[in-house]
Every structure is written in C-alpha cells, then in structure tokens.
Amino acid sequence: MAKGQTTVSDFAVAPRRSRPADQATAEDAATSMAPSVPTEGARIDNQPQGLVSHSVETDLPASRLIAPTAEARRERAVSKALQREDSRVRLRDLKRARDRESKHYVNCPLDYDTKKRLEKAALENDVKMTVIMKAAIDQFLKDNGY
Structure with a gap:
C-alpha cells in the first residue's frame, strides 16, 4: 500500500473568530451594568431571547443555602475546635511516649579480642551485637542490685 500525499487543505479547519479587544471589553461592561431583564438591544448575540437572568429576590434563597446560619457556624466551629484539641492532645501523648x-x-x-568474641556470638546466634550488649549490661546491673 503506497502512501499518498496529504496536505493541510485535505483537512477541514474552522476559521478563527475575529473579536477585537474593544468589542470584548464593551460587552463585559454591558453585561456587568445590565439590568436584571435585558432589553432587546442590550441582549448579547449568543443569549437566547427567552432566557431571563435571575432577579435579586431569587438569589437570596440560594445565598442562604450557601451561607449557614449563625447557629450552624457556631456548631461547626465548636466541633472543629474539639477535633483540633483532640489532635493536639494525641500528638503531645505521642511525643511523650517517643521521649520515654x-x-x-x-x-x-x-x-580487639572482646570485639571479635562479640561479633562471633552475634553471628552464630543470629542476633545483633547491640542486643547482646544490652542483655549483658542488664544482667550485670541485676546481679549487682541496680
């Protein structure tokens, strides 16, 4: 199978939208200053005619759903404070246990001879040298009443 010559013109490419910066800023200013019900002349081209933006009265219940009441905020603050306190106490206890x-x-x-004997005992018993030394020191202290 032979490869054919493919050029850019073989693919469908959508043209770029031309939108000058002055027109974009004018539309942004118009939408921010627009009344709640747009007039026919102030309507943006891509907005359908039947669509009416929400008035201030309909936005209040939605904002009340987002913003909790003072009682809910207080309950959430108290629960978070208790959780932080519990975490702080647990962290303090962990640090104390680690220090102990x-x-x-x-x-x-x-x-040299003692070190070689210690290495040999650790190797033959499959135990670390520190474990042997710790046990030996502990035994010595017990035998002498400490």
Whole structure:
C-alpha cells in the first residue's frame, strides 16, 4: 500500500473568530451594568431571547443555602475546635511516649579480642551485637542490685 500525499487543505479547519479587544471589553461592561431583564438591544448575540437572568429576590434563597446560619457556624466551629484539641492532645501523648522510649546510646571502647568474641556470638546466634550488649549490661546491673 503506497502512501499518498496529504496536505493541510485535505483537512477541514474552522476559521478563527475575529473579536477585537474593544468589542470584548464593551460587552463585559454591558453585561456587568445590565439590568436584571435585558432589553432587546442590550441582549448579547449568543443569549437566547427567552432566557431571563435571575432577579435579586431569587438569589437570596440560594445565598442562604450557601451561607449557614449563625447557629450552624457556631456548631461547626465548636466541633472543629474539639477535633483540633483532640489532635493536639494525641500528638503531645505521642511525643511523650517517643521521649520515654527514645534510645540513649553508650559509647564504650572494646579491645580487639572482646570485639571479635562479640561479633562471633552475634553471628552464630543470629542476633545483633547491640542486643547482646544490652542483655549483658542488664544482667550485670541485676546481679549487682541496680
């Protein structure tokens, strides 16, 4: 199958709308200053004749649905405040628990033979060296009454 020559003229392209900037700003100003029921001359071209914009009276119930009453706002504010307080208390408790369980490191030099024995014991028992040292220190403190 041979490819044919395709040009831009083979495709249907819609022409660009020409809309000068002065006309656009004039229409925007007219729509913002227009009365609630547009007259025939003030009607925008793409707006149907039967369409009438909402009056101020019909907008009030819609805005009341959006804006809650003072009581609803107070209830929502109280519930959010209680939720924030609970979150703050939980975070404080978590920080305290973390501080209690935090690791306190002890740095002690070991001679070569002791270190090799510790490595060998950790390898043979499949336990970390720190676990062995912690158990040994704990045992020593228990034996000496601490």
